[in-house]
Amino acid sequence: MSLPAPLQAIIDFVRRGYPQGVPEHDYLPLFALLRRRLSDEEVAEIAAALADGPAAAQEPAAISDAIERLTSETPSETDIERVRVRLHGAGLAV
Numbered sequence: 001m002s003l004p005a006p007l008q009a010i011i012d013f014v015r016r017g018y019p020q021g022v023p024e025h026d027y028l029p030l031f032a033l034l035r036r037r038l039s040d041e042e043v044a045e046i047a048a049a050l051a052d053g054p055a056a057a058q059e060p061a062a063i064s065d066a067i068e069r070l071t072s073e074t075p076s077e078t079d080i081e082r083v084r085v086r087l088h089g090a091g092l093a094v
Contacts, residue, residue: 003049007042010034010092011049017090022050027066029075029083043067 003011014022014030022030034043047067051060 003045007038007045007049010038010046013087013090013092014046014050017087017092024062024066025079026083026086027063028069028073029079030087031066031070032075032080033083033087035070043070 018026031043031047034046038046044067047063051063
């Protein structure tokens with residue numbers, strides 16, 4: 001999948017922050033953070049790219065579930081902060 005450069009940069013940062021793949025419990029806070037700066041379509045593109053990623057821990061069904069839950073469920077501030085700190089360590093300010 002070919003993404004615009006800004007979205008590909010986010011994918012690269014996420015993969016650097018989660019070299020073993022994003023754990024399922026971090027999908028919802030990750031997408032909630034991204035949604036603050038990106039459109040729903042851009043978040044969906046990033047989710048699709050992560051689902052196609054090389055890390056074995058990434059499961060397309062878990063990603064789809066997190067995207068669907070994003071419209072009705074807000075992750076805890078603790079979860080959001082945990083993901084923010086992890087991504088900040090990889091160089092992505094969200």
